[in-house]
């Protein structure tokens with residue numbers, strides 16, 4: 246039995262406006278909805294989204310495009326990916342249903358039996374926020390990299406240009422891991438996901454456009470805005486001729502997609518060991534829009550991330566010539582972004598796993 250084919254195209258209007266994307270979407274639709282069984286559907290999925298899939302390649306090409314067309318091209322290609330993923334899901338359930346019906350024919354079924362209740366799960370708000378952030382940066386041509394949570398002091402501090410006597414290295418700020426002899430050495434729980442930057446740069450050459458989401462740990466006593474374990478998304482871009490203007494453009498795009506088109510964004514000078522110059526980024530308050538309220542402590546602004554141009558010393562540790570390459574880096578706390586976006590007053594609510602709270606999102 247074949248699936249019913251709508252007369253209307255399933256391809257979103259926005260994709261139809263780009264002839265190349267529209268042709269690909271059309272072919273994808275034919276292959277997906279033309280699949281007669283799950284094997285054939287899997288082949289269509291690999292053709293589209295596998296490591297060398299046509300959509301995968303299109304997305305990876307975004308970062309090579311000129312900066313002025315990158316956000317739009319990224320969004321469009323990401324929409325294509327989402328569309329195709331939705332179709333694959335839909336066709337899969339159609340085929341599974343058809344297979345089930347085929348198996349049921351000729352058997353006797355008591356349709357008066359009561360159904361069984363299957364509780365539905367959902368994504369944790371932190372997971373969802375990470376995915377939202379990832380989607381935005383993937384749309385801008387970034388790739389995602391992960392690294393170890395138990396990290397060497399070298400990657401967590403030294404190669405990120407953190408001085409030997411910097412307070413963040415102390416036992417009161419960072420959680421070190423004791424060795425077999427019970428003594429503390431150079432192994433610790435990473436206090437940010439920036440070590441992934443160093444690990445990626447160490448093993449590859451620019452151009453690099455990478456974000457690293459994950460858990461980070463600090464020796465904080467839990468309160469409304471602190472948790473000893475939290476999530477971060479850090480990102481960096483390294484290529485020839487990357488400037489502060491690229492950093493600004495990238496983060497402004499991010500803020501508007503994440504918090505709304507009408508958000509204003511400002512950069513304030515700040516200090517981080519691994520970037521120079523460094524800045525903190527604020528968005529205009531999502532509640533009062535800048536008038537001043539309790540959330541923004543009457544300032545009209547909300548601090549959401551830190552960033553800067555990668556310090557040439559960091560390039561020294563990974564063997565890049567700072568005359569040849571430049572780059573920027575940024576980092577944000579996922580819980581803070583989720584708390585601001587969904588107006589959650591206490592970070593601990595995200596980790597108590599009270600279903601009455603979690604079900605609201």
Ligand SMILES: [Zn+2]
Pocket residue numbers: 530531532533534535536537538539540541542543545546
């Ligand atoms: Zn406000």
